[in-house]
Amino acid sequence: MDGNRKTEIKKLTTEYMHRQEEMEEKRSRRMKGLKRRLSVFGAFMLLFVIVVSVTLYQQHSAIQESERENQLLQEELEDLQAEGSSLEEEIELLHDPEYIAELARRDFFLSKPGETLFQLPRSQMNDD
Template structure:
C-alpha cells in the first residue's frame, strides 16, 4: 500500500508539474475509456458469436431432420413403386385365363370336368 506523503514534505506546484499531472490524468481517462470500449466491444462480440452459434446449431438440427425425413420418404417411395409393379403384374396375370383357372382350383377347389383334386395336408406343402 502506498503511504500518504508526509505533511512535512512540500509539494512542487510548478507549471511543469501541473502539466505533467494533467497529462497523466488525461492518459488515465483515455485508458479507462479504452477499457470501457473494449469491454463493450467484447460483450457485443460475445453476444453476436453466441447468437450465431445458436442459429447455426438450430439450422443444423433442422437440416438433419429434413435429411432423415427425405430418406424415410425415399424408402417409402421405393416400397410403393415395388407394390405398384406387383399390382400391375397381378393385373396382367388376371387377364390370362390359365392363371384364373389355377386360382379357382387352388382357392375355391373348383375343377375341370373329369379332373380329380387331391388335397394335401398343409405341413407337407410347406416342406416342399
C-alpha cells in the same frame, strides 16, 4: 551524521509540472474510457457469437432431421414402387384366362368338367 538526518525533497510547483499532471490525468481517463468501450464491445461480440452459434446448431439439427426424414420417405417410395410393379404384374396375369382358372382351382377348389381334385394336408405341401 548524515544517516540521522532526514532529507526533505520539495516538489517544484511549476507550470510545466502542472501541465504534465493534467496530461497524465487525461491519459488515465482516456484509458479508463477505452477499457470500458472495449469491455462493452467484447460483451456484445460474445453475445453475438453465442447467438450465431445457437442459431447454426439449431439449423444444423433441423437439416439433419430433414435428411433423416427424406431418407425414410425415399425408402418408403422404393417399397411402394416395388409393390406397384408387383401389382402391375398381377394385373397382367389376371388378364390371362389360364391364370384365372389356376386361381379358381387353388383358392376356391373349382375343377374342370371331368377333373378330380385331391387336397393334400398342409404339412405334406410344406415339405415339398
